[in-house]
Amino acid sequence: MAHPVRRRVTRALLVAGLLLVAGATPAAAAPAPSPGPAATVVVPLPAGATLPPGRYQVTLRGGGRQITTTGSVLPAAPSAAPSPPAEPDSGPGAWIGLGGAVLLAGIGAGLYLATRGPRSRRREFERLxxxxxxxxYQAAVGGLTRLESQLPPALRAEARFLCGFALYQLGDLxxxxxxxxxxxxxxxxxxxxAYLLAYLRVQRRDFERAQPVLAALDRRGRLDVGQxxxxYGVVQYQLAGRAASEGRIDDAVTLFRDVERLGDFRDRVxxxxxxxxxVLGTRALLDRDPATARRHFEELRDAGGDDDQQASAALGxxxxxxxxxxxxxxKKVHQLLSRCLRLLDPDGPATRRWPGPPSETVADEISRVRRAGEAPAADRERARLLADIHLLRGCALVxxxxxxxxxxxxxxxxxxGTAERLAYALTDVRQLADPYLVVGLLRHHLARDASERRTAIAELQAAQALGARDPLLLEILHRHERQTQRRRAVWSGHAGRYGRTPTVDDVTSAAPVGPVSAPTVAELSERAELLAARLHAMGADLGDSGAAATALAARLEQESAELTRRARAVEATEAELLALIGGRLLAGDFDEDGSGT
Amino acid sequence: MTADREITRRHAGLLDRLKRPELDVDETDDEDLRHLELRRVVLEVAELDHAQEIALVRAAVARFGKAGQA
Known part of the structure; x- marks a missing residue:
C-alpha cells in the first residue's frame, strides 16, 4: 500500500504536469477536432515552468470530484526561426490536434476510473x-485496517468503529x-x-474514565443509545460507593442522587x-459522638424533607x-421510634399479638425460613429494619x-405492652433471641402460677435455642431443670411405692436424685472439662483418693470424647437421611401416620 | 440518507450484542457502604445485646411493687 505522503506528492506532481501540458499549449491555438469527449482542459502554464515533452499521469480535482488520467506535454512550436517545409501531418496544428486527442482520451479514462475506484472500495467496505x-471479527479487522485510509471520511469513521467493535469482541481491549x-x-x-468506549471501560472497571464519556452523552440527551x-447508572453507583468509602460524603450523596435520577438502580441506593x-449523623453515632449526631439529625428534621427522610431523622x-x-x-426514645414507625409503615399496626413460645416442628421452621429467604431483597431489608426498630422500642418501654x-x-x-411491641421483632428474615429473652424474663419475674411459669421457661428456652447464653438465663433454666427432675423422681417413687399421687410436701422435701432426662453431649463435655480442671487445681489435697480420682477423670474425658464422636456420626447419618427425604418432608408428601404418598 | 439508515441499523444491531450492563458490587465494598446506612446499624448503635436487655429487665423488675404502690 502506497504511503499517504508519497501518494500526495505524486498527485501534486501530476497536477503540475497537467498544468504544464495546458501551459505548453498556446492559449490561442484552436483545439483539434476530436471524436472524444467534448470537454477540453486548458490551463495556463505558471511563469518560468518547463517540462520535457512526453506523457504524464495527471489528476483533476474540484467540485468534490477527482479524476486521474493521462496527459501529454507537447514540444513548443518555434516562433522566430524559419520553419522547414511542413509535412502534411507534422505541423503545429497536427501536434496540437494529437495532444488534444490524447488529453481527451485521458479524461475519458479518468472519468471511468474516477467512478470505478471508489465504487470498488465501497464494495470492499460493505463486504468487511x-x-x-x-x-x-478476525477476518474483518485486517481488511478494515487496510481499507480505512482509502475511504471517504464518512465511511472511514464507520470502518474505524467497526474495527473497534471487532477488536473488542476479539478481546483485544x-x-x-x-x-x-x-x-x-x-x-x-x-x-x-462514545457508548462502546464507555462500555469497554466499564468492563475494565475503569469507571473514572467511563464517566466523562457517558456524562457527555447525558448532556446531549443521547443516553438512549444502546443501554x-x-x-451510566452502573458507573455512578460504583463511583458513589468509592466516594463513600473514602469519606467523600458530599460526592457520594450527589452520585447516589444521580443513580436515582437515571432509574435502573434506584432501588439499590x-x-x-x-x-x-x-450519613454524617450515622458516622457520628458510630463514633460515639451523640452531640454531633444530634446536630445533623436535627438539621435533617428541620429541613422538612419527605416522609422517608423524616423517618430517618426520627430514627437518628x-x-x-x-x-x-x-x-x-x-420515654423520649419510645416517642421518637413510634413516630419513625408511623412514617415508615403507616398502614402497619403499632403492636401485634404476642404469639408465645414457638411451637412449630423443625420441618415447619425450615420451610418458613426458606420462604422468607425467597422474598425480594428489598422486602427482607424492610422487615429487618422494622424488627430492629420494634425491638428497640420495646426495650425503651422497659x-x-x-x-x-x-x-x-x-x-x-x-x-x-412489651410483648406486643416485641412480637413485631419476631421476623422470618432473621430469628432473634432477644424478644423471647426480654418477654420471658419479665414473665418469669411476674409469674403468678405454674402455667405462667411454664410459659416463661418455654420462652427462655426459645431464647437459649436461638443463641442466648447469658449466665442469668442459664441459671434460671438449670434451676428449672433440677426442680423438674426432682418432681419427676418423687412422682415416680410415690406412684411405685404407695400407689398415690405425691403431695406438695412430698415434692419439696424430696432429696436430690440422679438425672432423669438425658443430658446433652455438650453438657457432659463441659462438665467433664470442668471436673478435670478442678481436679488439677486440687492437686495433692486429694490425698489417698488422688490416684483413683485421676483415673476416673481420665476415663470421663475419654468417654466424653467418644460420645462427641458418636454424636457427630449420628448427625452425619441424620444429614444423609434429611438429604434423602427432606424435600418430601417440606412438600408435605407424608401422611399423618408417616407413610409416604 | 439510505447509507445513513444502513449505518444506523448496523450500529443498533451490533450494540445490541453487548451484554446488558449489571451492577457488580464487590461484597466487601457493599458491606462497607451499608455500614454507613443508619437503617442497617440500629442495634449496633444502640449497643443492644442480651446483657443490656437483661440489665434493663432487672432494673425494671427492681421497681416492681413500687409501681403498684404509686
Whole structure:
C-alpha cells in the first residue's frame, strides 16, 4: 500500500504536469477536432515552468470530484526561426490536434476510473462490514485496517468503529480502547462510539474514565443509545460507593442522587445515603459522638424533607437520645421510634399479638425460613429494619419503666405492652433471641402460677435455642431443670411405692436424685472439662483418693470424647437421611401416620 | 440518507450484542457502604445485646411493687 505522503506528492506532481501540458499549449491555438469527449482542459502554464515533452499521469480535482488520467506535454512550436517545409501531418496544428486527442482520451479514462475506484472500495467496505455483522471479527479487522485510509471520511469513521467493535469482541481491549478513544476525540458527536468506549471501560472497571464519556452523552440527551442509561447508572453507583468509602460524603450523596435520577438502580441506593445529614449523623453515632449526631439529625428534621427522610431523622434522634444516656431517655426514645414507625409503615399496626413460645416442628421452621429467604431483597431489608426498630422500642418501654417515667402504669401492663411491641421483632428474615429473652424474663419475674411459669421457661428456652447464653438465663433454666427432675423422681417413687399421687410436701422435701432426662453431649463435655480442671487445681489435697480420682477423670474425658464422636456420626447419618427425604418432608408428601404418598 | 439508515441499523444491531450492563458490587465494598446506612446499624448503635436487655429487665423488675404502690 502506497504511503499517504508519497501518494500526495505524486498527485501534486501530476497536477503540475497537467498544468504544464495546458501551459505548453498556446492559449490561442484552436483545439483539434476530436471524436472524444467534448470537454477540453486548458490551463495556463505558471511563469518560468518547463517540462520535457512526453506523457504524464495527471489528476483533476474540484467540485468534490477527482479524476486521474493521462496527459501529454507537447514540444513548443518555434516562433522566430524559419520553419522547414511542413509535412502534411507534422505541423503545429497536427501536434496540437494529437495532444488534444490524447488529453481527451485521458479524461475519458479518468472519468471511468474516477467512478470505478471508489465504487470498488465501497464494495470492499460493505463486504468487511458484513463480516463484522456475521461475527467474523478476525477476518474483518485486517481488511478494515487496510481499507480505512482509502475511504471517504464518512465511511472511514464507520470502518474505524467497526474495527473497534471487532477488536473488542476479539478481546483485544487495549487496541480497541485505543482506536475508539481516538475516534471519540475526533468525533465526540458519535453516540455509538462514545457508548462502546464507555462500555469497554466499564468492563475494565475503569469507571473514572467511563464517566466523562457517558456524562457527555447525558448532556446531549443521547443516553438512549444502546443501554447507555443503565451503563451510566452502573458507573455512578460504583463511583458513589468509592466516594463513600473514602469519606467523600458530599460526592457520594450527589452520585447516589444521580443513580436515582437515571432509574435502573434506584432501588439499590441505600435510603440513608441519599442525604448528607443522615450519613454524617450515622458516622457520628458510630463514633460515639451523640452531640454531633444530634446536630445533623436535627438539621435533617428541620429541613422538612419527605416522609422517608423524616423517618430517618426520627430514627437518628431516637438513637441519639438512647446513646446520650440521660434521665428520661426511655420515654423520649419510645416517642421518637413510634413516630419513625408511623412514617415508615403507616398502614402497619403499632403492636401485634404476642404469639408465645414457638411451637412449630423443625420441618415447619425450615420451610418458613426458606420462604422468607425467597422474598425480594428489598422486602427482607424492610422487615429487618422494622424488627430492629420494634425491638428497640420495646426495650425503651422497659427502660422508661426502670427510669420511673413509665408509659404503662403496672407491671402487668409493662409485660403486655412489651410483648406486643416485641412480637413485631419476631421476623422470618432473621430469628432473634432477644424478644423471647426480654418477654420471658419479665414473665418469669411476674409469674403468678405454674402455667405462667411454664410459659416463661418455654420462652427462655426459645431464647437459649436461638443463641442466648447469658449466665442469668442459664441459671434460671438449670434451676428449672433440677426442680423438674426432682418432681419427676418423687412422682415416680410415690406412684411405685404407695400407689398415690405425691403431695406438695412430698415434692419439696424430696432429696436430690440422679438425672432423669438425658443430658446433652455438650453438657457432659463441659462438665467433664470442668471436673478435670478442678481436679488439677486440687492437686495433692486429694490425698489417698488422688490416684483413683485421676483415673476416673481420665476415663470421663475419654468417654466424653467418644460420645462427641458418636454424636457427630449420628448427625452425619441424620444429614444423609434429611438429604434423602427432606424435600418430601417440606412438600408435605407424608401422611399423618408417616407413610409416604 | 439510505447509507445513513444502513449505518444506523448496523450500529443498533451490533450494540445490541453487548451484554446488558449489571451492577457488580464487590461484597466487601457493599458491606462497607451499608455500614454507613443508619437503617442497617440500629442495634449496633444502640449497643443492644442480651446483657443490656437483661440489665434493663432487672432494673425494671427492681421497681416492681413500687409501681403498684404509686
Amino acid at each position: 462490514a458484513g463480516q463484522v455483522e456475521a461475527g467474523e 487495549d487496541e480497541a480502547e485505543h482506536r475508539l478513544a481516538a475516534l471519540n476525540r475526533e468525533d465526540p458527536e458519535s453516540s455509538e462510539v 447507555a442509561r443503565r451503563l 441505600p435510603a440513608d445515603l441519599r442525604s448528607k445529614q443522615i 434522634l431516637g438513637l441519639t437520645v438512647w446513646a446520650e444516656n440521660k434521665p428520661g431517655a426511655g 427502660r422508661a419503666f426502670a427510669e420511673e417515667t413509665p408509659l404503662l402504669g403496672s407491671e402487668r401492663q409493662l409485660l403486655g
